[in-house]
Amino acid sequence: MPDASLRDRTAVPLTEDAAFDHIAAEGFRPTAPARIGAEVEWLVTGTADRRRRIDPESVRAVLGVRDALPRCTRLSFEPGGALELSTHPRATVRECFDDLEADRARVAAALGREGLELLGLGLDPVRLPRRVLRSPRYQAMEELFDQDGRAGRWMMANTASVQVCLDTGTDGPGPGGLAERWDLAHRLAPVFIAAFANSPLRRGEPGLWRSTRQHVWAAIDHSRSRAVSQRPDPHGDPRADWARYALDARVMAVRGPGRWTVPRGLTFRAWIRGAGPRPPVLDDLVYHLSTLFPPVRPRGAYLELRMIDAQPGRDWVAPVAVARALFDDPAANAAAREALEPLWRNASTPDLYLRAATAALHDAPLAEAAASCFTAARDAQTDPEIAAVVHEFTESFVTRGRTRADDLVTGGARRD
DSSP: OOOHHHHHHHTSBOOHHHHHHHHHHHHBOOBOSOOEEEEEEEEEEESSOTTOOOOHHHHHHHHHHTTOSOSSSEEEEOTTSOEEEEOOOBSSHHHHHHHHHHHHHHHHHHHHTTTEEEEOOSBOSSOOOOOOOOOHHHHHHHHHHHTTOSHHHHHHHHBOEEEEEEEOBBSSSSTTBHHHHHHHHHHHHHHHHHHTOOBOEETTEEOSOSBHHHHHHHHSOHHHHSOSOSSOOTTSOHHHHHHHHHHHSBOOOOOSSSOOOOOTTOBHHHIIIIISSSOOBHHHHHHHHTTOOOSEEEOBSEEEEEEEEOOSGGGGHHHHHHHHHHHHOHHHHHHHHHHHHHHHHTOOHHHHHHHHHHTGGGSHHHHHHHHHHHHHHHHHOOSHHHHHHHHHHHHHTGGGTOOHHHHHHHTOOOOO
């Protein structure tokens, strides 16, 4: 006979209070800051034909035949075929870098011998979106996003990012506490969007956006893609904010036999209150949480920073090292908080996100905040190789008020 916990997950209907408590508790599990991780995506294209879209099973076959499947990281694919390598939690950026960079180099070399390459850009610069992964989850996701236009298809099939994973923090006060780390993540988000902007091209032409990837993400279902904290507050209640956000987000799928159809506009809160086709259970809530994609997402023991455009080559480590320093080095953390205070004094989250995605570091307040944050992060590096990457990025782009997107627009980009 199934035990009580299993029956609770699959059979016992949820109450609103039980759902709220579960979301709040599981979203933030206190963890003293000690580890770092990364989930890095690349678009996969043909070197001779950039319009070619490669099936993930073909990529797996190439890597398997050449004995180049990742050894230190986890390999996965996005709906449009983008390749992702994810590290295990590591104590240092160096360990994270060694694991992921070794696998990236092996994968890139094996694909290169087959006329394929990993493209470190936030948005596919040429191809129209086309989903190559077929599953009930992605079919339901596409149908939901299609209700709001075509941006969802671009997000699913044509975007790539660097996601940084940092420990949640403790329940205590101060920079190591989860409330202040949650607050800092939201304050840093527009600075990271701007500084790492790397997606100005769409269908072969530059547009109004330095981070078109951010523009695409902002255009999909706002109930699951907008920032959880609309007005950062170091004394706020992240657990309650996240629980309200999740309950008020639209349901992507009601799983079952056949198509996972959902009544239009159904939120999880409304589902609990009886608006859905059947009462939701805990398994439904757990699945619902996996379909929410805010720029800063709580994942239990860690926070996931999701607003960073993909970067070329080994430069994926720059946002990882900068984030680690600004969160966990005392001097860099203090400098970041001081630099971010005037940026947020008279601005809203939507305003700063828009400015970051369009003007990027041509926006003077964003450029000033970024220069202070990146300088502090650069000075905090202790590993020579990581320090060199951060120094080069800071000097080449941030201190000059430029981004990789600017280089792409003027034709001077390195895209590998």
